[in-house]
Amino acid sequence: MELNDKVILITGASGGIGAATARQLAGKGMALALAGRDVGKLEMVADDCRKVGALAEAFPGEITEEAYTASLPDAVQTRFGALHALFNNAGVFETGSFETADMSRWDMALDVNFRSLLHLTKAAIPHLLEHPESAIINLSSIAGRMTFGGGGIYSATKHAVHAFSGCLFEDLRDKGLKVATIYPGFVDTGMTAGVQGERSHMIQPDDVARTVHFVLEFPANACPTEIVIRPQFPL
Numbered sequence: 001m002e003l004n005d006k007v008i009l010i011t012g013a014s015g016g017i018g019a020a021t022a023r024q025l026a027g028k029g030m031a032l033a034l035a036g037r038d039v040g041k042l043e044m045v046a047d048d049c050r051k052v053g054a055l056a057e058a059f060p061g062e063i064t065e066e067a068y069t070a071s072l073p074d075a076v077q078t079r080f081g082a083l084h085a086l087f088n089n090a091g092v093f094e095t096g097s098f099e100t101a102d103m104s105r106w107d108m109a110l111d112v113n114f115r116s117l118l119h120l121t122k123a124a125i126p127h128l129l130e131h132p133e134s135a136i137i138n139l140s141s142i143a144g145r146m147t148f149g150g151g152g153i154y155s156a157t158k159h160a161v162h163a164f165s166g167c168l169f170e171d172l173r174d175k176g177l178k179v180a181t182i183y184p185g186f187v188d189t190g191m192t193a194g195v196q197g198e199r200s201h202m203i204q205p206d207d208v209a210r211t212v213h214f215v216l217e218f219p220a221n222a223c224p225t226e227i228v229i230r231p232q233f234p235l
């Protein structure tokens with residue numbers, strides 16, 4: 001896809017990977033629809049995007065609320081006139097033993113990491129399919145390819161994203177819709193603040209942003225459906 005003037009909706013755009021992606025794509029001339037709960041942080045990211053000449057607007061909301069996800073793509077289309085790409089990036093890192101788990105926390109993680117992604121994707125598809133080329137990029141995790149102790153709900157939701165993405169690609173590939181999934185290891189964001197190890201060895205948010213950019217610019221005749229990113233050096 002030629003990115004100049006194309007419109008992308010990014011969830012979890014208030015910080016970390018989502019904010020880095022917004023800033024990087026602003027530099028490529030894309031228009032940015034920025035979703036998240038923290039209005040102040042979304043406005044700061046939008047300002048950064050506007051400083052390089054991009055159109056950018058915050059669409060704040062709680063992603064687990066169906067009224068919000070159902071109306072968000074319409075709101076973006078109304079504001080920018082089109083929606084060409086969706087980056088499903090919002091997520092929470094909920095971990096701990098299943099035996100002692102607070103099930104309301106597990107329900108919340110399931111809602112944020114997977115159920116909301118389904119609802120937003122469903123609402124976005126009619127807009128995306130108005131264009132001969134469009135893309136959905138889903139942020140899974142290396143935890144969506146393996147399992148680990150205490151990872152029950154996080155890993156399960158990221159495996160669900162993996163499975164859903166592969167099936168969605170098969171369902172809509174003939175309509176020119178790319179569906180790509182990215183599987184990073186530890187990324188240096190607020191989400192990994194409690195992770196032990198050398199932070200400079202972690203994947204950087206800009207590395208994931210670069211991967212999103214790579215998918216968006218991929219030729220129309222092919223789709224990089226699954227991209228795993230690992231830190232080069234052990235933490």
Ligand SMILES: NC(=O)c1ccc[n+]([C@@H]2O[C@H](COP(=O)([O-])OP(=O)(O)OC[C@H]3O[C@@H](n4cnc5c(N)ncnc54)[C@H](OP(=O)(O)O)[C@@H]3O)[C@@H](O)[C@H]2O)c1
Nearest residue numbers: 012014015016017036037038063090091141186187189191
């Ligand atoms: N960091 C890692 O090591 C790593 C590795 C692999 C995959 N990932 C995945 O990468 C994605 C981005 O994570 P990150 O590392 O950039 O973490 P982050 O800095 O904590 O960002 C998470 C984003 O999700 C949004 N979000 C969380 N709950 C939400 C809710 N209920 N409603 C609306 N927005 C919500 C947050 O926005 P608000 O706070 O404004 O609501 C925030 O912008 C996640 O899906 C994560 O699972 C991260």
